[in-house]
Amino acid sequence: MRFTVEDLVSQALSQAIEDGALPEDVPRDPMIERPRDPSHGDYASTVALRLAKAAGKPPREIAEAVASRIGESELVDSVEIAGPGFINIRLAPVALQAILADVRSAGQDFGRADVGEGRRVQVEFVSANPVGPMHVGHGRWAALGDSLARVLEHAGYDVEREFYINDAGVQMDVFAKSVAARYLELCGRDVEFAEEWYQGAYVTEIAREILEEEGERWADADSSEREAHFKEKAYAQVLAHLERVLLDVGVGFDVWFSEQTLHELADDGLSSVERSIEGLRASGHVYEEEGATWFRSTDYGDDKDRVLRKADGDHTYFAADVAYHADKFDRGFDLVVDLWGADHHGYVKRMEAAASALGHEGQLAIVIGQLVNLFRDGEVVRMSKRTGEMVTFEDLLDEVGADAARYFFLRRNTDQPLDFDITLAKERSAENPVYYVQYAHARISAILRKASGADTADTSVDIAETAAALVRDDAPLQLLTAPQELALMRKLGEASEVVEIAARQLAPYKLTRYAEELAGAFHQFYTECKVVSDDEELTAARLYVVDATRVALATVLDLCGVSAPERM
RNA sequence: GCCCUCGUGGCCCAGUGGAUAGGGCGUCUGCCUCCGGAGCAGAAAGUCACAGGUUCGAAUCCUGUCGAGGGCGCCA
Numbered sequence: 354m355r356f357t358v359e360d361l362v363s364q365a366l367s368q369a370i371e372d373g374a375l376p377e378d379v380p381r382d383p384m385i386e387r388p389r390d391p392s393h394g395d396y397a398s399t400v401a402l403r404l405a406k407a408a409g410k411p412p413r414e415i416a417e418a419v420a421s422r423i424g425e426s427e428l429v430d431s432v433e434i435a436g437p438g439f440i441n442i443r444l445a446p447v448a449l450q451a452i453l454a455d456v457r458s459a460g461q462d463f464g465r466a467d468v469g470e471g472r473r474v475q476v477e478f479v480s481a482n483p484v485g486p487m488h489v490g491h492g493r494w495a496a497l498g499d500s501l502a503r504v505l506e507h508a509g510y511d512v513e514r515e516f517y518i519n520d521a522g523v524q525m526d527v528f529a530k531s532v533a534a535r536y537l538e539l540c541g542r543d544v545e546f547a548e549e550w551y552q553g554a555y556v557t558e559i560a561r562e563i564l565e566e567e568g569e570r571w572a573d574a575d576s577s578e579r580e581a582h583f584k585e586k587a588y589a590q591v592l593a594h595l596e597r598v599l600l601d602v603g604v605g606f607d608v609w610f611s612e613q614t615l616h617e618l619a620d621d622g623l624s625s626v627e628r629s630i631e632g633l634r635a636s637g638h639v640y641e642e643e644g645a646t647w648f649r650s651t652d653y654g655d656d657k658d659r660v661l662r663k664a665d666g667d668h669t670y671f672a673a674d675v676a677y678h679a680d681k682f683d684r685g686f687d688l689v690v691d692l693w694g695a696d697h698h699g700y701v702k703r704m705e706a707a708a709s710a711l712g713h714e715g716q717l718a719i720v721i722g723q724l725v726n727l728f729r730d731g732e733v734v735r736m737s738k739r740t741g742e743m744v745t746f747e748d749l750l751d752e753v754g755a756d757a758a759r760y761f762f763l764r765r766n767t768d769q770p771l772d773f774d775i776t777l778a779k780e781r782s783a784e785n786p787v788y789y790v791q792y793a794h795a796r797i798s799a800i801l802r803k804a805s806g807a808d809t810a811d812t813s814v815d816i817a818e819t820a821a822a823l824v825r826d827d828a829p830l831q832l833l834t835a836p837q838e839l840a841l842m843r844k845l846g847e848a849s850e851v852v853e854i855a856a857r858q859l860a861p862y863k864l865t866r867y868a869e870e871l872a873g874a875f876h877q878f879y880t881e882c883k884v885v886s887d888d889e890e891l892t893a894a895r896l897y898v899v900d901a902t903r904v905a906l907a908t909v910l911d912l913c914g915v916s917a918p919e920r921m
Numbered sequence: 922g923c924c925c926u927c928g929u930g931g932c933c934c935a936g937u938g939g940a941u942a943g944g945g946c947g948u949c950u951g952c953c954u955c956c957g958g959a960g961c962a963g964a965a966a967g968u969c970a971c972a973g974g975u976u977c978g979a980a981u982c983c984u985g986u987c988g989a990g991g992g993c994g995c996c997a
Contacts, residue, residue: 698991
């Protein structure tokens with residue numbers, strides 16, 4: 354619909370130039386936008402305001418020149434000039450009714466956009482250290498990353514989800530020592546548990562499982578052998594745990610990428626990390642100083658240069674990250690999206706610098722997510738990793754459920770720290786937006802069940818089948834002219850624009866806002882327009898719009914990773 | 922000290938350089954003989970932190986000040 358309007362205005366603009374009403378050298382962009390105030394129409398062009406200077410004429414005169422040349426279209430109801438020179442365009446009811454047919458025939462494809470044009474994009478997120486349970490912050494990245502991936506898919510990208518496993522650092526050795534110490538304790542040995550080791554109760558749980566599986570035979574083994582073995586066992590357990598929790602909330606990864614593999618030597622005797630350093634060196638941005646190897650990231654606007662290889666010969670974490678990103682680009686992605694916690698934001702510049710030096714400027718997008726603060730009954734829930742006192746993502750899921758957790762995490766702009774009120778998320782009331790949206794879907798399902806004459810208590814009734822049998826393709830949509838009906842149709846027509854914006858801005862939270870607006874438009878319609886009535890034709894038409902709304906809500910909720918319940 | 926992000930009704934937040942700055946919560950007033958009231962309608966409530974600047978037009982862009990959070994290792 355937007356394209357139609359853009360075409361109409363573009364043609365009028367060209368015509369105006371051809372007729373000599375406007376100079377030849379002005380830009381021909383129709384400048385179409387959605388007015389904030391619905392009373393200003395469905396679309397507005399600001400072309401007259403923007404061309405005023407270049408054309409050397411007052412905006413209203415230009416608006417008149419363009420508006421008067423906008424061709425007749427059955428889809429357009431009115432074209433008006435308003436304010437300082439806006440051209441407001443209102444769609445005809447026919448155009449809105451056409452949206453309904455599109456929604457129903459699109460089904461799961463409702464709202465699809467094509468900004469991606471099939472380009473390959475990788476979204477890397479969560480990437481928690483495999484040394485313990487996920488905290489609630491990881492839950493936010495999980496909800497955000499997965500929905501972002503869904504939106505990008507819906508916007509025409511070819512998407513891959515990846516989890517980067519930080520399994521090469523010293524934290525893995527500390528973790529192994531921690532498990533080993535707990536194991537020895539369980540075997541009745543006297544051990545001193547260092548303060549910097551992992552304190553959480555889950556460490557003991559892992560040790561207990563090893564003890565149950567393998568007995569006490571590791572108690573007297575050589576400590577380095579024991580730790581090496583425990584490292585592998587504990588690592589595998591934690592990873593399996595992470596994967597299971599994530600799958601429980603509908604987040605699945607295509608690739609689990611191990612940092613360790615970047616340090617393994619290939620046939621040429623070089624690791625990926627070393628090869629990527631040489632790659633950077635070839636680009637002319639690497640130098641040696643004070644025994645260390647440096648990346649001159651200041652060439653790309655970083656505050657200072659960064660060490661890749663320390664004087665002791667070890668590589669920095671950053672060097673591994675460079676190798677990792679080089680590997681991503683080698684895999685042929687057109688765009689690489691990283692979701693990082695706010696505590697990593699200091700690394701953004703150097704990483705972007707590295708991507709540029711590797712020849713992939715503009716192909717790396719780093720989304721920084723602010724942290725999550727947990728509240729319960731208005732009080733901050735304090736957490737300490739040192740003492741192991743914390744509410745994990747899994748605890749939160751157990752308490753509030755996957756739908757509420759995902760929706761709450763998604764709802765805020767990532768720039769904003771998120772205050773997550775556990776009490777509120779559990780509440781089944783109007784204060785809780787996820788229920789507001791889901792309720793609309795459940796209400797529609799109830800209407801369809803009733804209209805079909807099905808046994809409303811029969812939970813085996815599939816709502817899509819019910820709708821397919823009930824809704825007439827030849828429903829007289831021209832009967833849908835009530836303000837609430839037109840408003841609902843307008844809202845349905847915005848979907849692909851919302852998907853497009855969410856994809857372009859890497860901002861899936863836009864979907865939750867749209868979902869709430871759509872649900873609101875439906876509730877208003879429901880209040881004013883009785884669907885099932887004695888008027889057979891009007892009932893048919895309203896069932897049509899109701900079912901289109903059902904399809905739309907289900908699709909948008911799916912993009913959010915939230916279920917669309919038929920009953921609540 | 923330097924860097925990043927953010928300051929929008931009492932509270933929580935939207936707001937692609939455009940029109941009279943929107944929504945939710947809370948407060949107040951209404952609406953169930955009627956398809957699900959987990960809903961709807963209405964009212965009160967704003968110097969968009971402050972000061973300059975750019976622009977035909979600024980909550981939005983630039984500079985400075987104040988305030989909040991985060992980050993500033995040859996750690997991972």
